[in-house]
Amino acid sequence: MSRPRVLADRRHLWAFAIGCVAVTIGVLLHLPMFWMGREMGYRLADMPMDAGMLWGMALIVSGLVVAGYGLLPKKPAAAKTGEAVHELAISAPEDAPLVAAHWRLMVVLTVALVIDVMKPASLGFVVPGMRVEYSVSAATVAWLPFAALCGTVVGSLLWGWLADLYGRRASILLSAVMFVGTSICGSMPSLWWNVGMCFLMGAAAGGMLPVTYALLAETMPSKQRGWALVLVGGLGAVGGYLAASALSAWLQPMFGWRVMWFLNLPTGLMLIFLNAYVPESPKFLLALGRVAEAHVVLRNFGCTVRDAGVAAVAKVEGTIATVAHLPRSYLARTWALSIAALAWGLINFGLLLWMPALLVAKGYSVALSSQLLAASALIAVPTVFAAAALYGRWSSKGALVGSIVLTAMGLVGIVYLELASPADASPVLPIAVLIVGLNGIIAMLLPYAAESYPLKVRGRATGWVAACTKAGGLAAQALSLFGLIPGLAWGAALTLVPVVVALVLVLRYCTETRGRDLREMDVAV
Secondary structure, eight states: OOOOOSSSSHHHHHHHHHHHHHHHHHHHTTHHHHHHGGGGTSOOTTOOOOHHHHHHHHHHHHHHHHHHHHTOOOOOOOOOTTEEEEEEEEEOOTTSOOOHHHHHHHHHHHHHHHHHHHHHHTHHHHHHHHHHHHTOOHHHHTHHHHHHHHHHHHHHHHHHHHHHHHOHHHHHHHHHHHHHHGGGGGGOSSHHHHHHHHHHHHHHHHHHHHHHHHHHHTTSOHHHHHHHHHHHHHHHHHHHHHHHHHHHHHHHHHHOTTHHHHTHHHHHHHHHHHGGGOOOOHHHHHHHTOHHHHHHHHHHTTOEEEEEEEEEEOOOOOOOOOGGGSOHHHHHHHHHHHHHHHHHHHIIIIIHHHHHHHHHHHTOOHHHHHHHHHHHHHHHHHHHHHHHHHHHHTOHHHHHHHHHHHHHHHHHHHHHHHHSOTTTOOSHHHHHHHHHHHHHHHHHHHHHHHHSSOHHHHHHHHHHHHHHHHHHHHHHHHHHHTTOOOOHHHHHHHHHHHHHHHHHHHHHHOOOOTTOOTHHHHHHO
């Protein structure tokens, strides 16, 4: 029995390794410029790029191309009509406890998501320093998060497609290599170079998130899959924000805001090395015809695999499957999840960011509004564990519906704040309910999407839903860029509309996924 290969063959492995080395050297060539600014507080604005930086950028671009080639899988041999093949009968121990391989994968993917979430989370910690160094207004520097959000939308769509064609593991590795390359943001002398790099960083970060959920959904036993997906995703999101804030507090006083971008170098390399413990999805390997490797991976995860005999298979023409090719029930489900994702993005990247200023304008104290949002990080931790328990032990659909209902209740409470005076209504309860509901949605939405589609479109469907969460944020950020921020009541009322629509559609068209064998969907389509 052959062991699972890291990449398609030795030639691809060498190409990936050479590409990673080239990207790393390209980044290291930017460090002298950063170090030259130590006497000026690491301020590099308007400094000319030297030859080392230009050669470094060329190495990064060429290294990404070579590494991308190394990640390409072997094309499966097309089956001929009537050809006799051996079928594998695979049965997973659904009621058995998780084996060591499952726990190891959960830990590694949690660390991967912490690294992934750190990248966009760092934006909030670098913007103040960038404004001072580049002497730009808040409206100008707002292009930075806007570009990052654009990147996450593009990345979620593109990486979802790559995951279905080239593999889950290959897509994660591509994100890691791009993380390494985009660390040169830390030495860019121009704000607009940073904006461009932020787009690429956002693409890599937005792309890795849905792929991680797809991979985890295809490797966990059905009985344990739900809570594992929610817990890994939730801890990754909370851990990423906490890691970004802790590293900012530790490193920025010594090295300035630019060091937050250079962290992409060690964390990206860490993610590449951690991939030694991440197997390719066995279902994807089977689809490629790499049966022996899939056999080994399945056994490592506690599955029993036996030869089911010889069967004649019909020739299948190669087509690129899309959600539009699936039964109508999947299209309706996609609408439901997409609108829920858009609503989440509008609230998380819009209403919650506007709320401190809107509460102060309403007459509440600055201290109170700041404390409420600071407490959201603390509320997120128990919410993740509660969501994982409800999703995995009670009902996946019911838990998601409950979070949407809580979000709607919080928005209704915020509308009431506008109608009442500050002396008569406290914002604590409605904002707390809103944050709990919102954290519940983001903890469960992508895991639910990963469980709701068949193998051939799972990456793209999950990527689409992830892109919709950021598209809502893009709409909110566009309002900020053009000075069209609505008042407290109008902001809550406008976001309440898609929340209610999503609630109705999820109730009507979404199905229960708790404990479901995902192979049932593959057979049905």
